Amino acid sequence: MDWLDADGYTIGRLLVTRGLAALYVVAFLAALLQFRALIGERGILPVPQFLAHRSFRQAPSLFHWRYSDRVFTVVAATGLVLSAATLAGVTERLPLPACMGVWLLMWALYLSIVNVGQIWYSFGWESLLLEAGLLAVFLGDADTAPPFLVLILLRWLLFRLEFGAGLIKMRGDRCWRDLTCLYYHHETQPMPGPLSRHFHLLPNPLHRIEVAGNHVTQLVVPFGLFLPQPVAGIAATLMIVTQLWLVVSGNFAWLNWLTIVLALSVIPDGFYSRFADTAREYGSTPLPFTVAVVVLTVLVAVLSYWPVANMLSRRQAMNASFNKWHFVNTYGAFGTVTRTRREVIVEGTDDAVDTPATEWREYEFKGKPGDVYRRPRQYAPYHLRLDWLMWFAAISRDYAAGWFPRFVGKLLENDPDTLRLLRHNPFPDAPPRRIRARMFRYRFATRGERRATGQWWMREELWDFMLPMSREDLP
Structure with missing residues (x-):
């Protein structure tokens, strides 16, 4: 030795x-x-x-x-x-x-x-x-x-x-x-x-x-x-x-x-x-x-x-690299905890304009909550990058400004690479005419609610995250 x-x-x-x-x-x-x-x-x-x-x-x-x-x-x-x-x-x-x-x-x-x-x-x-x-x-x-x-x-x-x-x-x-x-x-x-x-x-x-x-x-x-x-x-x-x-x-x-x-x-x-x-x-x-x-x-x-x-420092950064080689970094997580869960739900329709008969169909992601009857899955240590960014988008539109419109554009094309990141594509035969996104509040079902409804999640609509957009509407 x-x-x-x-x-x-x-x-x-x-x-x-x-x-x-x-x-x-x-x-x-x-x-x-x-x-x-x-x-x-x-x-x-x-x-x-x-x-x-x-x-x-x-x-x-x-x-x-x-x-x-x-x-x-x-x-x-x-x-x-x-x-x-x-x-x-x-x-x-x-x-x-x-x-x-x-x-x-x-x-x-x-x-x-x-x-x-x-x-x-x-x-x-x-x-x-x-x-x-x-x-x-x-x-x-x-x-x-x-x-x-x-x-x-x-x-x-x-x-x-x-x-x-x-x-x-x-x-x-x-x-x-x-x-x-x-x-x-x-x-x-x-x-x-x-x-x-x-x-x-x-x-x-x-x-x-x-x-x-x-x-x-x-x-x-x-x-x-x-x-x-x-x-x-x-x-x-x-x-x-x-x-x-x-x-x-x-x-x-x-x-x-x-x-x-x-x-x-x-x-x-x-x-x-x-x-x-x-x-x-x-x-x-x-x-x-x-x-x-x-x-x-x-x-x-x-x-x-x-x-x-x-x-x-009193102004401690949560996660930071002090050089481009990512060596000897500072770490931290969840300095702030959100009190309510919000989810951006992305939907598409075949209709060019809204009518009383317009049907909006939801896109389902692999990991992030969507379908209230679906139990959350275990993915870690695998990292679903799009799902994680959707969580940030629900916190603030600013987190999504640089990529969300482009993501919507890919859905309006039925882009196969993008669709492979999703669990379910409600438009398998042809792309939708329009896409919209709505904000919902999600919470876990109580034991009584779970027994009565079979749902893992309870949700209520809050507001529009993105108004209906067609390919012509996107930059």
Whole structure:
């Protein structure tokens, strides 16, 4: 063992690398299946138009050299194959330089996608996956001892993720301070899951306990990550339990799963010794690798100035990258909790003008609430990007101004790529003549309402989100 090698974290490193590889698989798969409609050459927000006004320095991406839907497919498919091979354990068996090269290539490919993804890729878990993925480059292969400094950097990332989220809550919505946010949040979160209604219907005292437990996990427990074992492992275990609670109560893409993966790096081999043989002898760590790890650590220490300053600021940003490489970011979520759930319901008709006989038919999305008789589905860690943006659109039209009219235009064309993002197209034979969007208030059905009606949701119409539009009406 060399002086920078960590003793007793073989299983932890294995779980981190396999877990990250699995999440890369999900991320590249989601990109491959959704990009044509969202950012493709004929997409809602095409990449070529975006890159026409951006330099490489402003948005580092391989697509500056060339973009076409075919090139994007190659990039995403290559990332998918590499991450699947890494998940299968192939990458860690390669020589150390090749192993590091595979991880670096996966990071570069996904960075290229995120930096041209525009609003569809504006979520904190994109930066989180990129930051964790770049640290994974320096975790070594199966013949190299886990580097102690990189394990500490993973803990520092986990600390910023949890503590930043805790601070943004305490500085944000008052309901986090009076412990009432979960009176609403299970119902109003962006995309509820199959069990979200059951969580919402828990008694209010239990909701207050949920919030109090969240505060302890995010504001107190993270400091335990830097204490000796077993305290650090216990702190990580508490975080894992909390994240699993969030996994079963909602759909937050891979945010919770990636937090769990990071926490697994803190648990020592001693925990697993009762289940498997954790003893492993490693050879001498190559000096260039040790130097690279030290340089990485110094770089993270320098770049940490900005997220630390952000956490200490009264005007703390919730999710922010301080460089275009998405490295050493600041994190946080749900500083504000909405009290009522609003949903934009998109409808189409074959009629050119309204008459008493006009029939409006609803488009059904895969994840976001629509059909009141449909139970919410579990999609996480897969990320339904259009569904998430529809939640933001219901909060404010401003969030949808740049893309919603173009989305409507695609529906008026029966664009096949766009329709593949939806669960149900009510116009399978020919496109509608007009599209409209109405705002509804949604709430979970009570137990009595569920028994009486069979509905999962109760809803009432509020106002028009978009008046009926034909293809001629759109810009």
